[in-house]
Amino acid sequence: xxxxxxxxxxxxxxxxxxxxxxxxxxxxxxxxxxxxxxxxxxxxxxxxxxxxxxxxxxxxxxxxxxxxxxxxxxxxxxxxxxxxxxxxxxxxxxxxxxxxxxxxxxxxxxxxxxxxxxxxxxxxxxxxxxxxx
Amino acid sequence: xxxxxxxxxxxxxxxxxxxxxxxxxxxxxxxxxxxxxxxxxxxxxxxxxxxxxxxxxxxxxxxxxxxxxxxxxxxxxxxxxxxxxxxxxxxxxxxxxxxxxxxxxxxxxxxxxxxxxxxxxxxxxxxx
Numbered sequence: 001x002x003x004x005x006x007x008x009x010x011x012x013x014x015x016x017x018x019x020x021x022x023x024x025x026x027x028x029x030x031x032x033x034x035x036x037x038x039x040x041x042x043x044x045x046x047x048x049x050x051x052x053x054x055x056x057x058x059x060x061x062x063x064x065x066x067x068x069x070x071x072x073x074x075x076x077x078x079x080x081x082x083x084x085x086x087x088x089x090x091x092x093x094x095x096x097x098x099x100x101x102x103x104x105x106x107x108x109x110x111x112x113x114x115x116x117x118x119x120x121x122x123x124x125x126x127x128x129x130x131x132x133x
Numbered sequence: 134x135x136x137x138x139x140x141x142x143x144x145x146x147x148x149x150x151x152x153x154x155x156x157x158x159x160x161x162x163x164x165x166x167x168x169x170x171x172x173x174x175x176x177x178x179x180x181x182x183x184x185x186x187x188x189x190x191x192x193x194x195x196x197x198x199x200x201x202x203x204x205x206x207x208x209x210x211x212x213x214x215x216x217x218x219x220x221x222x223x224x225x226x227x228x229x230x231x232x233x234x235x236x237x238x239x240x241x242x243x244x245x246x247x248x249x250x251x252x253x254x255x256x257x258x259x260x261x
Binding site for chain 1: 152153154155156185186187188189190215216217218220221224225226227
């Protein structure tokens with residue numbers, strides 16, 4: 001059994017596939033149904049950001065270990081326009097796409113760890129983690 | 134059509150059966166807004182029991198359905214949000230405050246019947 005799934009994301013159908021495959025892998029890691037729902041929702045938001053802003057990108061979901069902790073890591077990467085002001089993008093209510101403005105900020109609340117690297121003209125990489133309780 | 138829409142008396146019932154793409158959600162929204170007029174429906178129930186994820190796009194589309202059908206004279210109620218989906222929605226900040234919700238289909242229909250009794254013909258009624 002592979003401990004990682006890598007998925008191309010470029011359409012709304014890919015968003016559904018990404019969250020289903022991610023959920024499957026997280027299920028094998030032993031997460032509760034509640035946590036699986038949080039993880040699948042986070043993947044959905046990250047995948048939608050890719051389709052919305054960059055048109056094309058990829059999401060990797062993998063099992064992770066850190067000391068005695070086990071969990072899951074999701075990396076969403078695109079080579080899209082990048083985010084000029086990351087801290088603004090993480091603020092309440094901020095959205096440039098006419099969404100509910102919850103994409104990144106909401107995703108951060110769903111997961112245990114959140115990291116974002118973005119460069120204008122180069123792209124964006126969001127890494128989120130959730131640990132087994 | 135990914136989501137079957139049943140007509141039951143004055144109401145339309147849309148039962149989501151599986152995960153929906155954004156395109157499916159738009160199709161559902163447009164179909165409901167059209168059929169509310171065709172069948173002169175007073176209420177719409179959208180059953181999301183089968184949804185294991187409600188992300189911001191799905192929530193926004195459900196809110197749009199509720200607002201658009203209300204403008205067409207029909208009240209929408211969302212039923213069947215699963216406990217873990219509700220938890221994820223609250224974490225994400227999606228409270229759907231302006232949309233009526235009920236536990237299941239039965240409660241949803243009861244809500245609509247109750248409401249039409251209280252308000253009479255749906256002329257300019259605005260609540261929920």
